[in-house]
Amino acid sequence: MKYLVEANNLEKKFGNQVVLDKLNIEAAGGKIIGLLGPNGSGKTVFFNMLTGFIQPDDGQIIICGDKLKPQTKEKIAYMPDENHLYSWMKVKDVIAFYSEFFSDFDIKLATDRIISMGIDIDKKVKSLSKGSIEKLRVSLVFSRNASVYIIDEPLLNIDLLGRDKIIQMTLDTINEQSTMIITTQLIGEIERIFDEVYFIDKGKIILKGECDHLRSNRGMSIENIYREVFSNEKFDEI
Amino acid sequence: MNIEFNNKEPIYHQIINLIKKDIITGRYKGGDKMLSVREMAEKYKVNPNTISRVYQLLEMENITYTQRGMGTFITQDEDKILQLKNQMADSVIHNFINEMRSLGFENTEIINSIKKNIVQQAESIQNKGVSDQ
Numbered sequence: 064m065k066y067l068v069e070a071n072n073l074e075k076k077f078g079n080q081v082v083l084d085k086l087n088i089e090a091a092g093g094k095i096i097g098l099l100g101p102n103g104s105g106k107t108v109f110f111n112m113l114t115g116f117i118q119p120d121d122g123q124i125i126i127c128g129d130k131l132k133p134q135t136k137e138k139i140a141y142m143p144d145e146n147h148l149y150s151w152m153k154v155k156d157v158i159a160f161y162s163e164f165f166s167d168f169d170i171k172l173a174t175d176r177i178i179s180m181g182i183d184i185d186k187k188v189k190s191l192s193k194g195s196i197e198k199l200r201v202s203l204v205f206s207r208n209a210s211v212y213i214i215d216e217p218l219l220n221i222d223l224l225g226r227d228k229i230i231q232m233t234l235d236t237i238n239e240q241s242t243m244i245i246t247t248q249l250i251g252e253i254e255r256i257f258d259e260v261y262f263i264d265k266g267k268i269i270l271k272g273e274c275d276h277l278r279s280n281r282g283m284s285i286e287n288i289y290r291e292v293f294s295n296e297k298f299d300e301i
Numbered sequence: 302m303n304i305e306f307n308n309k310e311p312i313y314h315q316i317i318n319l320i321k322k323d324i325i326t327g328r329y330k331g332g333d334k335m336l337s338v339r340e341m342a343e344k345y346k347v348n349p350n351t352i353s354r355v356y357q358l359l360e361m362e363n364i365t366y367t368q369r370g371m372g373t374f375i376t377q378d379e380d381k382i383l384q385l386k387n388q389m390a391d392s393v394i395h396n397f398i399n400e401m402r403s404l405g406f407e408n409t410e411i412i413n414s415i416k417k418n419i420v421q422q423a424e425s426i427q428n429k430g431v432s433d434q
Contacts, residue, residue, distance in 0.1 A: 095348055227346075234342060237349070255312050256348045275311035275351070284308030 066091050067210050067242040068113065072122035075108060075266070082108050083119070083266040090211070090242040095233065095256055097274075098246045099289055100263035106246045107144060108266075110213050113244075114141045127210050137166075140209035144216045144246075146196055150189035154182060154199060165207050173206035180228065193220045201229050205236045212236065212243040218252055226252055254285040262292050304345055312347055313354045318389075319345075320359065324375060325386045331377035335365060 068090040075083040082105050090096050098106050111117040113124060115136055126135040148157055154177065162170040177184060180198040188196065201217050217233070218226050230253060237243060247253055254260075254274065262270040270292055274285055281288055306315055323329045335341070338356060342349040356373055359365045363381060367373050376382070401411045 093350060231346065234346065234348065251308060254308055255306050255346075258348055258350050275313050275354075278309060279311045279314070282309060286308065 065089075066125070067127050068244065069125040070109070070113070070122070071125070073109070073112060073119045073124070074121040075112070075117065075119055081266055083112075086122070086263075086266060086268060088244070088261055088268070090244055092242055093237065093239040094258040095237055095243045095245065097250070097254065097257040097260040097285070098244055098263060099250060099260055099285075100246075101293060104263045105266035106263060107215060109263075110141065110143070110215055110244075110246075113211075113213055114139055138210040139213060140165075140167075140204050140207040140211070141213045142200055142204040142215060142217065146200065148188050148196070148200065151187065153185060153187050154191075155184040157188060157199070157203070158184065161203055161206075167208040169206050169208060173203055176202040176206060176232065180225065194222055194225065197221050198225055198229070201232065205232050210241050212241065212245075214243065214245045216247055217245060218247055218249045230256060250286040250289055251284065257285065260285055262289065264293065306347075313351050313358070316345055316347070316351065316355045317358060320355070321364070321385055321389060324364065324382060325389060329375050331375055331379065331382065333375045334371075335373040335375065337372065 066089045068088065070086055070088045073083045073086040075081075086105070086109060088096075088098070088109075098109070100106055108117060112119055113126070113131075115131055115133075124131045127138055129135050149160075152160065155174075158170060158173055158177070161168050161173065174184065177199055180195070180202060182191065182195050182199055188199070191199065197217075197220050201214070201221075204212065204214065217229055221229065226249075233243070233245075233253075233256060245253070245257075257274050259273050260271065260277070261268050270288075272280075277283075277285065277288055281291075283291070304319070306312055320329070329335075335356070336344060338349050338352045341352045341355075345352070356365065360367060360373070363378070364376055364385065365373050366376060398411060401414070406414065
């Protein structure tokens with residue numbers, strides 16, 4: 064089994080609007096993949112499809128060699144782009160909740176990581192700052208021992224040193240038996256840890272490739288390739 | 302360690318050059334054991350796949366060798382290290398010449414400007430030595 068995630072020709076329409084257009088993405092073990100595109104390009108719809116919240120009109124998804132079914136969902140650690148935690152819970156209750164809910168959750172690792180992010184586990188989620196909630200969410204998802212990590216915007220609202228920690232956490236989490244698909248608008252911050260990137264526009268993959276390959280072919284950072292691809296303007300890098 | 306990478310150049314390429322530099326300057330010596338892929342990835346804060354590639358390419362260039370079950374080691378071939386040093390010097394000079402040409406300098410002007418700057422630098426180091434006493 065080469066790929067842990069295979070999305071084949073995914074199609075989806077909402078009314079007349081095409082949101083995914085013959086989308087193909089493959090994620091192999093050990094790879095960190097960046098899914099990059101502007102707002103409304105279909106990234107979150109794709110993620111919702113991987114996690115079974117939305118059904119494709121056509122095409123199929125294979126996770127770890129199996130068609131998507133309730134059991135395969137357990138292999139996926141998903142961090143949606145919006146806060147999904149109960150705000151009335153204390154942080155330590157959230158940790159306990161995760162531990163009960165996910166059999167692959169490492170409670171000690173999560174607690175250590177959350178404390179090292181400077182979060183007081185006796186505080187309620189609603190009393191945390193935006194950035195701290197994000198740090199908490201990322202720490203929780205990366206403390207699962209999943210096969211597939213789907214991470215929607217891990218760096219938003221997070222301070223500089225926190226972002227460094229999250230990038231380190233990402234590298235600590237990835238192994239040959241797991242794969243990650245990450246979206247972000249802060250491309251320059253994280254591009255050095257991506258193996259491959261897919262550029263998505265209006266539900267379609269318009270460019271994909273291995274990062275170092277793209278850099279040497281175009282003499283540009285992934286961030287500036289993004290600028291060029293989506294603004295249709297030539298970009299001269301100094 | 303936090304290394305600032307230039308995102309427009311392949312990351313593996315930049316790490317290869319950093320390691321080569323460490324070999325040339327003697328920070329890594331012939332026969333030294335290299336860090337594991339994981340450790341090196343941690344050190345440079347990059348993806349382990351990038352480091353795997355770095356190690357493969359270094360081995361292909363005979364700069365390192367792998368001993369089964371023991372790890373990866375720096376070559377003990379002194380000629381190889383010297384060759385590496387010359388290669389890296391050539392590449393620095395090559396870039397320099399290109400930059401100077403892009404500024405409109407002719408060959409003799411480039412050479413004269415190097416001579417002038419080398420003398421100036423040497424003098425300024427000497428003067429500093431004198432004033433320190």
